[in-house]
Amino acid sequence: MATEHATPPTATPPTVTPPTVTPPTTAPRGPLPASLTPALIERLAARVVAAPDAARVVTDAPYTGEPLADLPVSTPADVDEAFARARIAQKSWAAIPLSRRKEILLRFHDLLLARQDEALDLMQAENGKTRRDALLEVVDIAITSRYYARNAARYLRPRRRRGAIPLLTHTTELRHPKGVVTVISPWNYPLSMAAGDAIAALMAGNAVVQKPDTQTALTALWSLDLMHEAGLPAGVWQMVIGRGSSIGGPLLDNADYMMFTGSTAAGRRIARDAGERLIGASLELGGKNAMIVLDDADIEKAADGAVAACFPSAGQLCVSIERLYVAESVRARFVDAFVARSKRLKIGAAYDYSIDVGSLTNPSQLRTVTAHVDDAVAKGATVLAGGKARPDLGPLFYEPTILADVTPDMTLHDHETFGPVVSIYSYRSVDEAIALANATPYGLNASVWSGDGARGRAVAARLHAGTVNVNEAFAAAWGSIDAPMGGMGDSGLGRRHGADGILKYTEAQTVAHQRIQGFTPPARISPETWATFLTGALKVLKAVGVR
Known part of the structure; x- marks a missing residue:
């Protein structure tokens, strides 16, 4: 670990006084906001992929320490079943035109803004952050939804590439979805990290199986519920709940790509295991x-x-x-x-x-x-x-x-x-x-x-x-x-946002169609003569500025 050597302070330390405390509008130990009804919490909990008789876990509200939500816990078998459904759903989803995916995402954008108070209440209740900080997550996901809805076609369209032999080689780069992406999202930004990484993967034609942190699972499940209301087909985006020690294995073993946000220590283990399986991984880890x-x-x-x-x-x-x-x-x-x-x-x-x-x-x-x-x-x-x-x-x-x-x-x-x-x-x-x-x-x-x-x-x-x-x-x-x-060094691998944020969820394929003549000599031309011709052609291409 590198160390820092700072010069001593030159100013006299100010007198220490506590921060201002303003009596909250809703008392810290008072009731939850009216929007967080038992019916809403029950509906969101039902989105978890788990058996009817699953074990349960109770989360607490940080403001008060009082119970907040009772959630079912997914088993490794539940994770396997989620991936099985996702693989079926993904084939149909990938066949849907990008214009249709765009419509769903823009509808999600509008629903998010219209129903933002629910999201704000959920984030505050589960995470303990201020409403100002929670609002930035709503803004972030609105921007992300609009951006990938309106730019995915540009990033994913077939692209002509220079062929091996000018005029004779027709080369195209295609982009195919990875398949089923695992997203593991943290508790600190429960809407941004849950929905933001899933949006790009979905727009690229993938299905997503996601494990949000249990503490803030309601917010993630709310975004999933809203996406279904916007028209996302069943099985394309699913969520499981549980400890990494229990369901982390099947989440990685079934994945075609891994998106993880969390600690550097956990990221190293995921990178190692993803490498063993020869699948890609994007990891946003710690920072100082x-x-x-x-x-x-x-x-x-x-x-x-x-x-x-x-x-x-x-x-x-x-x-x-x-x-x-x-x-x-x-x-x-x-x-x-x-x-x-x-x-x-x-x-x-x-x-x-x-x-x-x-x-x-x-x-x-x-x-x-x-x-x-x-x-x-x-x-x-x-x-x-x-x-x-x-x-x-x-x-x-x-x-x-x-x-x-x-x-x-x-x-x-x-x-x-x-x-x-x-x-x-x-x-x-x-x-x-x-x-x-x-x-x-x-x-x-x-x-x-x-x-x-x-x-x-x-x-x-x-x-x-x-x-x-x-x-x-x-x-x-x-x-x-x-x-x-994204990060450098111990802060991770891969990038979110921009072209990198969606292309990482795709497999690049090159299709090259060779016409008339390739690199082998035509009939009745000796290898020596052909070598002389190719050498001369390469010199001409350089001289005329062909890249």
Whole structure:
């Protein structure tokens, strides 16, 4: 693991005060929103592929710790049956014209926007995030649906390629669906990660068998239910629920392609097993993302950007920032501005837009965040803001936390925290900042702030990260859906979005039709004469600029 060596802070640490707490509109231990009726939850649970007498699992609401949903658990046999149905359904689905698939996806787009309050309520109830953060998932999936509905035909159409012999070789590249794709999606962005990866696979003509994380399965099942309402045929997209230790094997063994979002450790195992089966895999894994504030940055805007970069969804975002590198000459001003903004954030639970920072999602995440911060403080880190859990608000709340004086012997120095925690470091030169930002095996996302756009882009190009945002946290690159998104190094393999995001779900086939004459000599022409002719032809082609 690479280490970072930051210069000591030059500013006096501000007085630590807790973030602002706003009484939520809906009390943390109050009832669920009216839209989340028992009938809705029961209907969504019925979408799980499981036997009628299946074992059950109960999920809890992060805001309150109270029971939320009772879901059936799929067995390995259920997974096998789902794939058997998917293989039958996929053949018919692939034969449907792209124009028909486009209609279904655009109808899904409209239904999503019309029924977004249900999705927002579900995401908040299952994940504990704020309504503001949940809304971004709705926006993301609307953009993704529209993009692939209207661009799939362009990416998937037969393409003429240059033939081996000009005019005599007719060469075409075709794209065929992989077959049945396995999608394993996480709990932190339950709509974006569940629907977003399935949409591209479906538009490419595949069927999908998906395992969403159990904690946020209702949101994923809601998107499946909505897609069926939009006209998706039965069996083309199915969902199973269960632990990876139980159903992970058949999910991989039956797959023609694997799409996984999760931890680096799990991603390594999937990559290994996919390699054994000689199937492709796309893996978006962990990150320890860096933000660089250059000496010419607008400090007020950079401080606003840091808040947006570090604390969305309580920091439970793969592309959020956990390391902040600030030019020594502007460090004091930046720290003052960033800390002040962080302390003004409203933390709490409400099913409206009044809250800035919501809850962590599960107890294990709270344990990790607490352990990382406590370890850092015990070893000498300075708490500039936050630094503690808030059980008075609910079982899984933790204050937005800013740390200084973090050293390589502290766990959070190199390891992903995945919570509302960021460490601030200083640097003296741009080269040092780039070296510090790159001193990690991860390479998912980064952020650069500068008053000179060209300078910011030049620094961005030197960072080891799949996406880099200039004067933005992560939304600019993520929202640029025509461009690829994914990680380098320990942050994964493959890309979502753009051409890569749909072509990875296809098999490329080259069909070459040779006409009149090929590379072998015609009758009555000696090999020597033919070799002389070919050599001369190659020289002519080069001379006239043929590629």
